Amino acid sequence: MSVYVYAVMAATHPLRLDGMAGVGDPPRPLRVVKGSSVAAVVSDAPDGLRAKRRDVLAHETVLEELMSQATVLPLRFGALAPDDESVRDTLEERADAYQERLAALDGCAEFHLKVSCDEDVLLREVLRQSDDARRMNDEIRAGRGGQELKLALGELVAREVEARHASFGSGIVEALRPLARETRVSEAAGDDFLGASFLVERPRQQEFAAREAQLAEEYGEDFDFRIHGPLPPYSFV
Incomplete structure (x- = not known):
């Protein structure tokens, strides 16, 4: 099953996911994929994902909650990856670039x-x-x-x-x-x-x-x- 990616953040982000749910009907549980210095919040991607109001709102709600805890790099609605391992590989390959942008967006x-x-x-x-x-x-x-x-x-x-x-x-x-x-x-x-x-x-x-x-x-x-x-x-x- 493909993976839906919400945002990238520093591995030190609080990542409090209690009470949050992702896209899909029923909403998919959120989980964290961690690299050595950065992490991503993801969920299983529902089949036939479309930009329905329910799912767009769920995406925005997750981002707003994560942003309230610390700086994140938000992905636009519909970002998919093949699996958790591919997400982890990307986090490692682009760690320096992600950290640079996180610093640029800090508090903004x-x-x-x-x-x-x-x-x-x-x-x-x-x-x-x-x-x-x-x-x-x-x-x-x-x-x-x-x-x-x-x-x-x-x-x-x-x-x-x-x-x-x-x-x-x-x-x-x-x-x-x-x-x-x-x-x-x-x-x-x-x-x-x-x-x-x-x-x-x-x-x-x-x-x-x-x-x-x-x-x-x-x-x-x-x-x-x-x-x-x-x-x-x-x-x-």
Whole structure:
């Protein structure tokens, strides 16, 4: 039977597993696989594992409890290994790298920020601030522009919107970066122009949250700031 892996931690981690249960229905008991300097919390993997709410919640609950005891390297939902021995071999082979990351994450949690902006607001701003965009738009509205002009206007507006997104995103990240130990900017998805993760030390987490709220207020109601955290530091493992 394959093994489900929840997290890696120092072998000195308290590893209090009483009262915790893993993924599966019924929930699989947790156990520890130890290397010489690092360890992993695992369970038997249920057949046909899927990201069902029950199992995702069980995974998160195990990580949160382990994080409350000491620093861990959290694995994302669905990490599998062939057996305990293969887990132990990996712990030994990568012990130095695991210890390095554990030191980097010590006392920290992840905050993930997504930001979007009302596109209509940006389009109006481009037309107001760009002479070329305004001229093209006026010609099209007057019936003097053909398809080529419409395409040119669309390309110009797209470039201007992209530039504004980049400027907004950079400004937000730089405002929060001093409060984080590490920062990772990811490719934004959907309507978002910014997706960024911040590794924040426990004593600074309230200050970080307050600064994010202040930024949201400064940017105004046309911007949608969504902050999630504190989370297991997946983005920094």
